[in-house]
Amino acid sequence: MTLEQLLKDGARAMGETRYEDAVEIYSEACQMANLEQGKDDPDLMFLYGKALFENAVQSSDVLGGVGKGKEEEGEKGEVKGEGEGEGETAKSGGDGQFQFSSRLAEEEEEEEEEAAQKAASDSDSDEEVEAPADGDEPEQGDFEIAWEILDLTRILYEQQLAGVAPVAEPYEAHAADNPDFVARYGRLSDVYMLMGDISLETENFPQAAEDYEKANGMLERAFAACSGRRHEALFKLSLAHEFVGSDESVQRAVSCMEALLALVEQRDGAGGAAGADGASLVHEVRSRLADLRTLQQQRAAEKDQLVALLKGVTAAATAAATDAAHPGPVTDLTGLVKSRKKKSKPGRVGKR
Incomplete structure (x- = not known):
């Protein structure tokens, strides 16, 4: 072939x-x-x-x-098995309670034997599981x-593009000057986008954000504002930063959606996408942007509450420490204590 x-x-x-x-x-x-x-x-x-x-x-x-x-x-099978065991026990005798107690007595008599068999079985299973793990590595x-x-x-692709003079930006508009450069440059941006997709799918969000950032920067130089590839890159970049979750990343997610909204409105203003489709896209972008801003406000409010709580705890602890180190004035009660007069001892009476 x-x-x-x-x-x-x-x-x-x-x-x-x-x-x-x-x-x-x-x-x-x-x-x-x-x-x-x-x-x-x-x-x-x-x-x-x-x-x-x-x-x-x-x-x-x-x-x-x-x-x-x-x-x-499996869960259903386990439940079913338990039900069948209880049914057999109840059915085996006329007095369910007596028969159930008898069954328990029999199980207690066999407990040591079953425990020994189970321990031996578990030991064999562990050896079987661990044996291949020693020699084989997990497959990719x-x-x-x-x-x-x-x-x-x-x-x-980067090696092929190294040393090649780029055409004027946006590259797509000047593809005739060097079509091979523009084609390979666009494919390299596709590689970064696909690598970002892999990281997003495997929940490696920081790596996804890094790859989408590179792709977005390349697409800004290669394509005009109306390009759907630029719109896709900004949206996915915003998504990755939102999943990263830090305050800086959420702010970056907001700025990406703001940039996307500006591009979409610019395209619609130039007659690039008229009708219901263009209006629907604008609505979706604005809706997501509003959600991200709401998320920012909620995070800011939670942070303010936490700061206030920490300040309150710190102030209370400081006040308690101050009270312990500097107790209040001690009142001298010595002057209020009246001493009792000593009774005079009777003198000796001399003989007359």
Whole structure:
């Protein structure tokens, strides 16, 4: 099979959401290109990384549903097993309480034997589980493999762009001056976006924010304000910063949505997206911006309450310490105490 046919098959598999097939096809295409050219092809590696990512997302969704179903089924099985055991005990004798007590007595007699068997079984199970762990390392998932492939792709694109004079900004408007540069520059921004998607999917939000920041900066230089790619980058960047959760990140999320709102309104004002679609997008952006500002206000209010509480506790502790170190004036009661007069002893009477 030729490389051209592999690319067609891979595109078809991606279009039909057969991502696992696409992973195998693009993997074979990368290997074939490497053998023919003697080096890795970043364009093919990008397609391979994207297929890995989509397959990982699809697999995680499917496995999540199956795992949940098995967990629920297991819980039902445990409940059912307990019910069956109680039913057998109640059915086995006419007097349920007497028979149940008898069953408990029998279980107590067998307790030591069962405990010994269980301990031996657990020991064997532990040895079976630990044995492969000593020799084998955990396999990488598609998310990790996709990240590594895309990181290598990023390096290759940056090497290709190094030393190449860029065209005037926005690059897309001057693509005719150097179409190869503009195409590779745009693909590099796609790599950063996809790496951000992987980090967002795996909940590595600081890394996602870093990659989206790089992609957004590149797209600002490459595309005009009306570009949907710039809008997507700003939205995802805002989302990543919101999930990071720090005050600085939330503020950055707000500024991203403010910039996105300005771009959308600029596009609509220029007649870029008229009608219900444009109005709906503006409404969604404004709604999210309002939610983020509300979040900021809530966090600020909570911080003020915490500061006030800490100040109150500190003031109370300081007052208590001051009272202990400087007690109040002591009243001298010595003058109020009356001393009792001593009775005189009778003198000796001399003999006359």
